[in-house]
Amino acid sequence: MRWLIGRLWLRIFGWTLVGTLPDAPKWVFIAAPHTSNWDLPFMLATAWSLRVRVSWLGKHTLFEGPFAPFMRWLGGLPVDRRAPHGLVAQVVGEFARRERLVLAIPPEATRSYRDFWKSGFYHIAVGADVPVGTGFLDFAQKRCGLGPTLRLTGDVRADMDRVRAFYEPLRGKVPADQGPVRLREEGEASP
Template sequence: MTKISRYILVNLLGWKIKSEFPNIKKSIIIFAPHTSYWDGFYGKIYLMQLGINYKFLSKKEFFKFPLNYFFKIYGSIPVSKTKEYIDYVAELINISNELHIVLSPEGQLAKTIRWKKGYYYMAVRATVPIVVGYIDYKKKEIGIKKVIYNPTDISIVRKEIAQLYADVTAKYPENFSPELKV
């Protein structure tokens, strides 16, 4: 499936894959910008071609019949906006031999000025790195910007992430605001 996914993404859809996925077994993968449902489609194909074990975090509202079947097949698990959910995700990671949790820290498709912080707390609780993934529609490339191996200070991490996304163009740029407000 990895070769087919890569062929679809690169040869049929014309995307460039930038950088290799790091040799790590567990992580929190943030994937931005997220301004369109197309981001999830391209992101899914990108992740499939990597050959890693991953789960998407998706709004729990999407898990109603009949969409719940689609999201489960897609590899999603429902998100609950509670502190216990951070512990739940950390435990999922800790009991797995290999698992990467993928989420969009913007939390929605509409413009936000401050990203959700759950990704940071999940990574800290599970003691895993944060993989900074991206999709750039202007350059038509998708990949990994950086791995933050030791996220110890949320302010520093958020500023670094904002800098990493500063040159990335969303499908709908007017809806993308990298983590500028900390």
């Protein structure tokens, strides 16, 4: 049913789906660029059209009370950001515990302009030793899907050069809110 909803959504809006899934049961799904509230329905339609059951991270309090089952059904994974061992360690642990997990992470972390991407996706992928699927929305071309699957090496600059090469030509719905594709760990001199 989700597949049909996703395909119908993309067809109604005139979008083209491209790419292939990583050949792995566990991977990090980068969701970028992220400049508008429209990104959520388009990224869900993309994932559903590719028949990917994505998970996402949510504050643990979202998973308490009457909406907890619905949040889990949507793919939510509760995380406690106050935990002393940190968010990355919690998520790496989730990858270790599960046979299958596709975790969607928008590295821009907000719809507003930022000078740097958040590095959590990078540290999670390296820590869990899982590939990164380059999920994307290109509002200028009305294209969405998955670009190349990347195995991160731990060389932040070299890995991000590959990520940058893919994402820099893409345009979010609000291009003025789209920041550079770089991590703080790369230093201020990065492109």
